[in-house]
Amino acid sequence: xxxxxxxxxxxxxxxxxxxxxxxxxxxxxxxxxxxxxxxxxxxxxxxxxxxxxxxxxxxxxxxxxxxxxxxxxxxxxxxxxxxxxxxxxxxxxxxxxxxxxxxxxxxxxxxxxxxxxxxxxxxxxxxxxxxxxxxxxxxxxxxxxxxxxxxxxxxxxxxxxxxxxxxxxxxxxxxxxxxxxxxxxxxxxxxxxxxxxxxxxxxxxxxxxxxxxxxxxxxxxxxxxxxxxxxxxxxxxxxxxxxxxxxxxxxxxxxxxxxxxxxxxxxxxxxxxxxxxxxxxxxxxxxxxxxxxxxxxxxxxxxxxxxxxxxxxxxxxxxxxx
Amino acid sequence: xxxxxxxxxxxxxxxxxxxxxxxxxxxxxxxxxxxxxxxxxxxxxxxxxxxxxxxxxxxxxxxxxxxxxxxxxxxxxxxxxxxxxxxxxxxxxxxxxxxxxxxxxxxxxxxxxxxxxxxxxxxxxxxxxxxxxxxxxxxxxxxxxxxxxxxxxxxxxxxxxxxxxxxxxxxxxxxxxxxxxxxxxxxxxxxxxxxxxxxxxxxxxxxxxxxxxxxxxxxxxxxxxxxxxxxxxxxxxxxxxxxxxxxxxxxxxxxxxxxxxxxxxxxxxxxxxxxxxxxxxxxxxxxxxxxxxxxxxxxxxxxxxxxxxxxxxxxxxxxxxx
Numbered sequence: 001x002x003x004x005x006x007x008x009x010x011x012x013x014x015x016x017x018x019x020x021x022x023x024x025x026x027x028x029x030x031x032x033x034x035x036x037x038x039x040x041x042x043x044x045x046x047x048x049x050x051x052x053x054x055x056x057x058x059x060x061x062x063x064x065x066x067x068x069x070x071x072x073x074x075x076x077x078x079x080x081x082x083x084x085x086x087x088x089x090x091x092x093x094x095x096x097x098x099x100x101x102x103x104x105x106x107x108x109x110x111x112x113x114x115x116x117x118x119x120x121x122x123x124x125x126x127x128x129x130x131x132x133x134x135x136x137x138x139x140x141x142x143x144x145x146x147x148x149x150x151x152x153x154x155x156x157x158x159x160x161x162x163x164x165x166x167x168x169x170x171x172x173x174x175x176x177x178x179x180x181x182x183x184x185x186x187x188x189x190x191x192x193x194x195x196x197x198x199x200x201x202x203x204x205x206x207x208x209x210x211x212x213x214x215x216x217x218x219x220x221x222x223x224x225x226x227x228x229x230x231x232x233x234x235x236x237x238x239x240x241x242x243x244x245x246x247x248x249x250x251x252x253x254x255x256x257x258x259x260x261x262x263x264x265x266x267x268x269x270x271x272x273x274x275x276x277x278x279x280x281x282x283x284x285x286x287x288x289x290x291x292x293x294x295x296x297x298x299x300x301x302x303x304x305x306x307x308x309x310x311x312x313x314x315x316x317x318x319x320x321x322x
Numbered sequence: 323x324x325x326x327x328x329x330x331x332x333x334x335x336x337x338x339x340x341x342x343x344x345x346x347x348x349x350x351x352x353x354x355x356x357x358x359x360x361x362x363x364x365x366x367x368x369x370x371x372x373x374x375x376x377x378x379x380x381x382x383x384x385x386x387x388x389x390x391x392x393x394x395x396x397x398x399x400x401x402x403x404x405x406x407x408x409x410x411x412x413x414x415x416x417x418x419x420x421x422x423x424x425x426x427x428x429x430x431x432x433x434x435x436x437x438x439x440x441x442x443x444x445x446x447x448x449x450x451x452x453x454x455x456x457x458x459x460x461x462x463x464x465x466x467x468x469x470x471x472x473x474x475x476x477x478x479x480x481x482x483x484x485x486x487x488x489x490x491x492x493x494x495x496x497x498x499x500x501x502x503x504x505x506x507x508x509x510x511x512x513x514x515x516x517x518x519x520x521x522x523x524x525x526x527x528x529x530x531x532x533x534x535x536x537x538x539x540x541x542x543x544x545x546x547x548x549x550x551x552x553x554x555x556x557x558x559x560x561x562x563x564x565x566x567x568x569x570x571x572x573x574x575x576x577x578x579x580x581x582x583x584x585x586x587x588x589x590x591x592x593x594x595x596x597x598x599x600x601x602x603x604x605x606x607x608x609x610x611x612x613x614x615x616x617x618x619x620x621x622x623x624x625x626x627x628x629x630x631x632x633x634x635x636x637x638x639x640x641x642x643x644x
Contacts, residue, residue: 090563098564134553135560165518165556181556183517190512195505196487226548227587231456234487234503238457241412242420265549 016042016070020080021120022312023063025087026140027052027164030062031305034070039313043070051086051093059093060117078121080319082110082312084143088124098129098137102177105142105149106315125315128176136179140308141167144278147310148302149174157274160299162287164189166262168269180269182262185283188255191233197254200240204247211252215286218256219293222264229261259290275299278307338364338392342402343442344634345385347409348462349374349486352384353627356392361635365392373408373415381415382439400443402641404432404634407462410446420451420459424499427464427471428637447637450498458501462630463489466600469632470624471496479596482621484609486511488584490591502591504584507605510577513555519576522562526569533574537608540578541615544586551583581612597621600629 019037023030028050034042049062063081072079088096094113109126116122127139141161148159153174161167164186169179192201204211221228236253239245245253263270270291277284277291277299288299341359345352350372356364371384385403394401410418416435431448438444449461463483470481475496483489486508491501514523526533543550558575561567567575585592592613599606599613599621610621 129560129564131564134557135564136557137560137563180553181560182552183513183519183555184552186517187513187555190516191505191509194512194516195508197505227583229552230504230506230583231502231587233505233509235456235458238451238459238503241459242451242453242457261549261552265551265553 017073018042018070018079019073020082020316021067021070022309022316023081023083023085023087024140024143024308024312025083025085025092026050027086030066032063032066033309033312034067035313035316039316041309051089051091054093056091056093057115059087059113060115063120063122064117072119075119078119080316081116081120081122082315082319083122083124084308084312084315085140088127089139092124094124096124096126096139098127098139099142101128101130101179102175103128104175105146106311106318110315110319123319128179130178134180136181138167138169138179138181141169141278142176143311143315144302144304144307145169145171145176145311146314147307147312148276148278150310150314151302152276155274155276157276158269159276159278160270160287160291161304162277162279162283166287168266170269180266182265184258184262188258191254191258192251196237197233197250200237200245200250201247201254204251207246207248210246210248211255212289214249214252215256215259215289216293218253219260219263219290220256222257222260223294226261226264229257232257255286256290259286260294263290263294270294270296272297276302278302278304280304339395340364340392340401341395342404342638343389343392344631344638345403345405345407345409346462346465346630346634347405347407347414348372349408352388354385354388355631355634356389357635357638361638363631373411373413376415378413378415379437381409381435382437385442385444386439394441397441400441402638403438403442403444404637404641405444405446406465406630406634406637410449411461414446416446418446418448418461420449420461421464423450423452423501424497425450426497427468428633428640432637432641445637445641450501452500456502458503460489460491460501460503463491464498465633465637466624466626466629467491467493467498467633468636469629469634470598470600472632472636473624474598477596477598479598480591481598481600482592482609482613483626484599484601484605488609490588492591502588504587506580506584510580513576513580514573518559519555519572522559522567522572523569523576526573529568529570532568532570533577534611536571536574537578537581537611538615540575541582541585541612542578544579544582545616548583548586551579554579577608578612581608582616585612585616592616592618594619598624600624600626602626 016034018034022033030047087093096111097109110123128142130136156172159169166182170177338356340356344355353368409415418433419431432445450464452458478494481491488504
């Protein structure tokens with residue numbers, strides 16, 4: 001299960017006889033998995049043609065191109081294609097609604113784009129929204145949450161999904177009861193690459209130990225002192241000028257101030273609550289490290305792709321019952 | 323006093339017989355004032371050739387071009403040219419030191435670039451730095467602070483200088499005793515134009531009343547609740563999607579969350595302290611409005627250019643004593 005993800009290579013199309021397709025159509029990337037009825041992955045293709053790069057009319061062609069060579073087991077029936085993610089956004093392929101919390105992460109509301117390619121039964125899954133106490137939306141993460149719940153249906157706690165816009169979802173009784181979002185990942189990127197801080201952070205990546213030390217200290221500062229983030233940002237530049245603060249220490253400090261201030265702002269979600277962190281790679285490791293520094297219980301870790309696939313399988317199972 | 327600032331127009335060079343030149347060489351802009359010995363402004367020229375756009379070797383030519391047609395009253399002596407701002411930065415014309423606080427804002431340490439044009443006695447003023455409790459630097463603002471003190475030498479309080487990187491300087495006995503800097507202006511620009519929030523803020527500027535109402539409410543939230551800024555940023559996007567939050571209300575909310583969190587982080591600087599706000603235009607008005615919302619005493623307002631000129635006059639007076 002889980003063939004390696006490869007870019008679609010027109011010279012080498014692995015013909016695969018599929019029962020349905022699982023698709024994660026994000027802002028930057030598109031991934032498609034050829035699935036058996038039992039939920040096994042036969043093949044995987046990936047492309048950079050995410051929602052952020054496509055006009056609405058381009059989706060059918062991009063999808064057809066990506067899955068070229070994958071043959072339905074039963075050509076007499078439309079091939080079910082389940083899509084989660086930003087393809088269902090207003091600026092995506094076909095807008096899918098938001099289900100308002102509290103709600104199970106999967107439910108009714110999937111939409112079928114009118115220009116879906118012939119032979120494909122395309123369903124784009126809805127996102128989730130919240131109106132009180134704060135307006136919130138998510139699109140794509142609900143499928144990963146569904147994947148986590150498929151493995152642990154009775155989970156009562158918080159699911160954290162780090163990313164460009166980190167989400168913290170409270171879950172009980174199979175439902176998302178509330179959630180909140182942070183711009184932390186995007187803020188880091190903007191500050192590190194486009195603000196005055198970029199001068200001192202260029203070249204970071206060579207000294208993980210320096211990064212981690214600065215990160216942990218900055219998380220601690222943010223948790224102890226609410227104003228640490230706004231008051232501390234310019235100081236990263238000043239320390240570079242006055243004390244020769246090295247790039248990795250600067251990047252670690254910036255990351256720690258940001259993630260620490262996020263944790264400080266959503267304490268009730270993680271303090272004394274069972275935690276799951278769904279993510280892949282360095283960013284999830286940083287959130288786990290920050291939670292450890294904050295004294296939270298050690299979270300269960302789920303790989304992002306596995307969670308997405310488990311969620312799409314669960315969505316498929318629900319649709320087969322319709 | 324105070325001729326209107328105009329771009330250098332080669333077709334119309336107002337010949338001016340000058341005693342010295344006052345120059346504010348910032349990151350984005352360069353402004354030069356032709357001055358009499360008594361400190362009156364005869365003429366002013368401006369250009370977009372700020373430090374951010376120049377290589378080190380370009381400064382002499384840019385300066386000469388800008389002041390073409392301005393004739394020294396006494397051609398037998400080098401014309402004094404006093405420069406404040408980022409021309410003295412590491413990536414500027416010629417690096418001037420930082421004077422460490424506590425210090426009078428003007429003192430020793432002015433540097434003369436070795437490639438100054440013939441006939442000009444160029445002095446670039448030092449900036450200020452701080453090492454404890456936090457590393458801090460400023461370059462250019464110290465001259466505006468000196469201008470404020472020239473008008474009110476006994477001032478004991480805080481001077482706030484809004485800008486891309488807002489500074490809050492504590493002043494007593496003619497000296498800057500400490501200061502702190504915030505990235506607030508730059509953060510607003512990055513979030514409003516490059517983050518996910520840009521979608522909902524496009525077109526802001528048409529409804530100042532909506533902006534101001536949202537601004538005031540958001541300042542109040544940030545002052546009351548430390549986590550309001552990180553927790554509230556994504557909500558501006560969500561409110562745009564779910565409730566049709568209008569661009570001006572969104573921009574006002576973003577600005578209020580940012581400036582409010584800055585005030586929350588530097589409360590000891592403005593709470594129960596005499597205040598001066600040095601700035602020009604909308605941004606200074608926003609800081610003054612935020613301070614009012616926070617219950618601070620009404621600040622005295624100084625126009626940024628007047629403060630810069632008063633500071634350069636004070637620097638000239640000190641140098642004449644040397």
